[in-house]
Amino acid sequence: MHPKEERTLIVIKPDGVQRTLIGEIIKRYERVGLKLVAIKMLVPTDEHIEKHYTLDPDWRRVTGEKTIASYIKKGETPWTTDPLEVTNVVLKNLKTFMTSGPVIAMIWEGAHAVEIGRKITGGTEPRSSDVGTIRGDFVLDSYMMSDGDKRAVRNLVHASGSPKEAEMEIAHWFNKDEIVEYRLIQEQILYDVNLDGILE
Known part of the structure; x- marks a missing residue:
């Protein structure tokens, strides 16, 4: 498999949906060059x-x-x-x-998709996540608050932790026929060895 075909699972959690951050979150992964190949909304059991x-x-x-x-x-x-x-x-x-509540499950594809996905998402605890990450920019929750309230930390997004984990998670959340194989025009500038055809 070529590195550009690596896939990762990203799930926008209920707090991300309720705070109407779906578009903003998707934009973060999209603008770095990852390709969205599957998406659905559901309320998990x-x-x-x-x-x-x-x-x-x-x-x-x-x-x-x-x-x-x-x-x-x-x-x-x-x-x-x-x-x-x-x-x-x-x-x-x-x-x-x-x-x-509802979540948005997505599969993103691209070079180093898992690593890049984690980097964009930020650390598990929003309070200590770097500025510029999704969790660092949009959440103020902390382990101290979640522990005190006896609840899960609200950190907007789940991102696969390794390629192996991504493979298992993708199979758990999606059927193969829900994944769309296609090419984006931008893939030429991201991956092609020779940038032929750019200049007319």
């Missing part, structure tokens, strides 16, 4: 969201360990030292949040 987050068999353990470590780093005591117990709470909050 609990089962769909649970499967999404647990496609990686290590997700529960890793998420629990990272959450516990973040508490310790902040000088706080986690309510438990059992990673799976922590993840059960995290997953419950994610399901509540992600099923609270």
